[in-house]
Amino acid sequence: MAVNASAEDQSHKAHRSRQSGPNAKKKSVNDKGKKEEVSENDRKRNPKAFAFNSSVKAKRLQARSVEKEQRRLHVPVIDRCYGEPAPYVIVVQGPPQVGKSLLIKSLVKHYTKHNLPDVRGPITIVSGKQRRLQFVECPNEINGMIDAAKFADLTLLLIDGAYGFEMETFEFLNILHNHGLPKVMGVLTHLDKFKDAKKLRKTKQRLKHRFWTEIRTGAKLFYLSGLVHGKYPKREVHNLARFISVMKFQPLSWRTNHPYVLVDRFEDVTPPERVHTNNKCDRNITLYGYLRGCNLKYGTKVHIAGVGDFELASVTNLADPCPLPSAAKKKGLRDKEKLFYAPMSGLGDLLYDKDAVYININDHFVQYSKVDDDKDGYSGKGKDQDVGEVLVKSLQSTKYSVDEKLEKSFISLFGRKPDNSSGARSDTNNTLENSNGIHEIESSEKYQPGSQEVDRLGVAHDADDSESSDEDDLIKRKAKFESVGTDEEEYNDLLDENSPVEDHMKEHVEFHEGRFRRKAVFGNDVESDDLMDSDEEGNDGDDSDINDEKMSDYDEDDEQDDAGMGNTSKWKEPLSERTRSRQHVNLMKLVYGKSTDISTTSSNEAHDTSDEENDGGDFFTPVGRINKNDSEVVDGENANSEDCSKHFKISNDLDIESIRDRFVTGDWSKAALRNKSSEVIENDDSVFADFEDLETGEKYESFHAENTTDATVAEDGSDKEDEANGSDYHDKMKEEIEIRKQRNKAELDNIDEAFRLKIEGFQSGTYVRLEVHGVSCEMVEHFDPCQPILVGGIGPGEDDAGYMQVKHIFL
Numbered sequence: 001m002a003v004n005a006s007a008e009d010q011s012h013k014a015h016r017s018r019q020s021g022p023n024a025k026k027k028s029v030n031d032k033g034k035k036e037e038v039s040e041n042d043r044k045r046n047p048k049a050f051a052f053n054s055s056v057k058a059k060r061l062q063a064r065s066v067e068k069e070q071r072r073l074h075v076p077v078i079d080r081c082y083g084e085p086a087p088y089v090i091v092v093q094g095p096p097q098v099g100k101s102l103l104i105k106s107l108v109k110h111y112t113k114h115n116l117p118d119v120r121g122p123i124t125i126v127s128g129k130q131r132r133l134q135f136v137e138c139p140n141e142i143n144g145m146i147d148a149a150k151f152a153d154l155t156l157l158l159i160d161g162a163y164g165f166e167m168e169t170f171e172f173l174n175i176l177h178n179h180g181l182p183k184v185m186g187v188l189t190h191l192d193k194f195k196d197a198k199k200l201r202k203t204k205q206r207l208k209h210r211f212w213t214e215i216r217t218g219a220k221l222f223y224l225s226g227l228v229h230g231k232y233p234k235r236e237v238h239n240l241a242r243f244i245s246v247m248k249f250q251p252l253s254w255r256t257n258h259p260y261v262l263v264d265r266f267e268d269v270t271p272p273e274r275v276h277t278n279n280k281c282d283r284n285i286t287l288y289g290y291l292r293g294c295n296l297k298y299g300t301k302v303h304i305a306g307v308g309d310f311e312l313a314s315v316t317n318l319a320d321p322c323p324l325p326s327a328a329k330k331k332g333l334r335d336k337e338k339l340f341y342a343p344m345s346g347l348g349d350l351l352y353d354k355d356a357v358y359i360n361i362n363d364h365f366v367q368y369s370k371v372d373d374d375k376d377g378y379s380g381k382g383k384d385q386d387v388g389e390v391l392v393k394s395l396q397s398t399k400y401s402v403d404e405k406l407e408k409s410f411i412s413l414f415g416r417k418p419d420n421s422s423g424a425r426s427d428t429n430n431t432l433e434n435s436n437g438i439h440e441i442e443s444s445e446k447y448q449p450g451s452q453e454v455d456r457l458g459v460a461h462d463a464d465d466s467e468s469s470d471e472d473d474l475i476k477r478k479a480k481f482e483s484v485g486t487d488e489e490e491y492n493d494l495l496d497e498n499s500p501v502e503d504h505m506k507e508h509v510e511f512h513e514g515r516f517r518r519k520a521v522f523g524n525d526v527e528s529d530d531l532m533d534s535d536e537e538g539n540d541g542d543d544s545d546i547n548d549e550k551m552s553d554y555d556e557d558d559e560q561d562d563a564g565m566g567n568t569s570k571w572k573e574p575l576s577e578r579t580r581s582r583q584h585v586n587l588m589k590l591v592y593g594k595s596t597d598i599s600t601t602s603s604n605e606a607h608d609t610s611d612e613e614n615d616g617g618d619f620f621t622p623v624g625r626i627n628k629n630d631s632e633v634v635d636g637e638n639a640n641s642e643d644c645s646k647h648f649k650i651s652n653d654l655d656i657e658s659i660r661d662r663f664v665t666g667d668w669s670k671a672a673l674r675n676k677s678s679e680v681i682e683n684d685d686s687v688f689a690d691f692e693d694l695e696t697g698e699k700y701e702s703f704h705a706e707n708t709t710d711a712t713v714a715e716d717g718s719d720k721e722d723e724a725n726g727s728d729y730h731d732k733m734k735e736e737i738e739i740r741k742q743r744n745k746a747e748l749d750n751i752d753e754a755f756r757l758k759i760e761g762f763q764s765g766t767y768v769r770l771e772v773h774g775v776s777c778e779m780v781e782h783f784d785p786c787q788p789i790l791v792g793g794i795g796p797g798e799d800d801a802g803y804m805q806v807k808h809i810f811l
């Protein structure tokens with residue numbers, strides 16, 4: 001009590017606020033907003049005090065911010081999808097047994113809380129309020145890879161971390177490059193095989209750098225540290241799923257101009273009697289899937305990859321089997337809404353068709369009445385059994401399906417079964433066997449030459465067996481190479497000759513863990529010790545830490561200097577060389593004669609061409625040529641040629657300098673000069689004139705006038721303003737596109753559905769059923785759900801004349 005009293009009596013010294021130093025400034029402003037206001041005011045009042053001390057630092061910062069800004073900007077793409085967008089396709093690719101199916105199962109489990117029994121065909125899931133994803137496993141053969149590259153929005157490249165890179169990864173990357181390179185993310189698996197933590201860390205570093213070399217510095221690489229109860233760890237899958245869920249997908253221009261469907265359900269609807277009379281007759285099939293790209297108009301022909309071009313017998317839009325949850329919900333998804341759709345993987349109880357509903361009942365719910373059969377048999381002798389009951393019971397005891405029975409049976413006209421039928425059957429390949437359901441369990445392994453051996457060897461491990469399997473496998477491999485017209489040695493030679501990886505990567509076929517693997521060996525691999533020195537930062541933690549760190553450090557990764565490694569792989573160089581060497585055949589030249597060649601070659605040649613030729617070809621004169629005479633001031637003589645990426649010859653140092661100045665690291669003062677000179681060209685009304693839409697009577701004024709005023713403002717102002725104008729312009733363009741889209745939508749909404757379908761076609765994003773007639777029977781017989789079917793619309797005129805440049809590698 002006494003203590004309390006004395007405490008109350010004690011007089012405290014009043015707090016004396018600081019009068020000087022940084023704290024004084026802080027204290028004077030109470031809330032954050034005010035503080036910012038003050039500092040903003042300070043900045044305005046005395047800008048020099050806040051300027052950079054070091055000009056080098058200032059330049060570097062400026063360059064960085066401009067670079068960031070530029071990276072953000074993309075040419076606005078017209079999104080032709082009015083309703084719900086189709087699910088994004090995520091292709092999971094990797095060498096055999098790397099864990100593709102397991103990863104898809106783990107991701108599906110994460111998103112839907114359901115266990116996927118099998119990974120067959122596309123699996124659609126709802127991953128968020130606004131997003132659906134479709135997972136597809138990429139088959140391990142060239143045709144499957146080519147198709148997958150065409151429809152992938154994101155590719156997960158699975159790499160066996162314990163073994164290293166395999167050739168399949170690079171083969172697929174090469175194919176991806178040729179198809180516009182969608183988003184790519186790497187995933188390292190089998191990391192639990194490392195017992196030594198240091199070795200694991202070094203390997204991760206080495207693989208990460210190699211991955212960056214092949215794709216780009218900072219490309220995402222995930223680590224899956226091992227298995228927990230036969231699945232990948234939940235936390236790591238969760239991190240990966242988060243990345244996928246927030247990823248932005250940039251549409252590729254070819255795809256946005258063509259309708260295409262990735263088939264997730266396939267049916268043969270040929271009248272059965274026709275197949276009975278001739279089982280090799282052409283079939284009618286139906287293909288189901290989400291329509292992507294642009295709208296599918298009536299009368300569009302389609303190309304089924306690997307099968308051919310067909311007219312569409314009918315197109316119907318169906319109810320979405322996996323719709324997005326209603327937008328009314330506030331947060332997240334309820335468990336009930338976590339929908340998924342995978343008809344080929346045997347998921348879901350109800351299956352809606354155009355004219356039927358299929359009910360799927362689990363086997364353990366079905367009670368068979370076989371017990372009675374043992375007592376009575378089903379000879380029909382029991383008096384209480386009617387014919388129908390007997391028939392049903394006889395069906396229960398059937399061992400073979402009708403198809404199988406039909407195949408095995410034969411009608412003997414001449415009293416003896418011909419021997420060659422069995423021969424023919426033994427000749428049929430794996431795929432056929434699978435489609436008959438005989439080796440259904442192995443269906444996911446049939447595309448990997450080595451994978452079946454794993455199972456076989458897994459049972460019997462003695463040396464003799466493995467040796468014989470070795471030989472078997474070699475024979476198989478050889479047969480496979482011979483089937484494309486070359487033997488293994490020559491195949492390797494061809495690989496060496498043609499493959500863009502010739503100097504730096506070698507294929508090394510070796511027998512590893514019971515199967516043949518095609519290891520990718522690099523001549524110029526960076527020593528792992530060096531990597532440790534250079535890249536020790538922050539990666540000492542466990543795998544999940546690394547994943548977390550990588551999520552937050554995206555920008556930092558991006559900015560890492562790729563000293564010595566280069567963010568473009570050297571193996572891509574021969575690609576461009578090859579492109580250059582292909583110059584000799586020019587289709588334009590063949591069609592329009594010499595005059596059009598000018599547009600693709602240098603302007604010097606343009607002057608050489610005679611006037612007569614010009615007179616004749618005026619109609620086809622490219623816009624660039626009109627300006628050529630008065631635009632000599634522009635840097636680089638080829639700047640106006642149609643495609644200046646090819647044939648561009650850098651003749652002297654001046655040219656190099658002028659190009660250098662076009663980048664952020666160059667001298668920007670010249671940009672202002674360039675602007676002035678190019679203004680002359682830009683003002684030319686013949687290029688950007690006003691025009692009037694004769695149909696609607698609407699007048700479009702050239703927005704160029706505004707632009708040039710913008711440009712003049714930019715000239716006067718600082719570089720920062722220039723940059724701001726750039727992004728303004730970008731935003732304006734985006735806005736314009738959006739307005740146009742809304743206007744179209746409003747216009748089309750007024751029309752009735754049938755008429756709308758006629759003029760607009762089927763909207764991209766809708767779930768469609770395509771019926772195609774006259775497809776060769778092999779497509780049905782060899783159908784395999786693990787082999788995705790891709791249907792692409794053929795644009796008007798695209799099927800008139802074909803020009804294909806192929807490389808002949810057959811002997």
Ligand SMILES: Nc1nc2c(ncn2[C@@H]2O[C@H](COP(=O)(O)OP(=O)(O)OP(=O)(O)O)[C@@H](O)[C@H]2O)c(=O)[nH]1
Nearest residue numbers: 096097098099100101102189190191226227444445
């Ligand atoms: N120890 C370990 N085993 C793994 C890992 N990932 C996958 N596996 C195992 O590797 C085997 C093959 O996995 P799958 O998912 O079937 O591989 P896949 O790539 O789909 O195989 P294919 O479709 O035959 O090419 C399975 O037995 C997995 O349990 C991993 O990170 N560590």
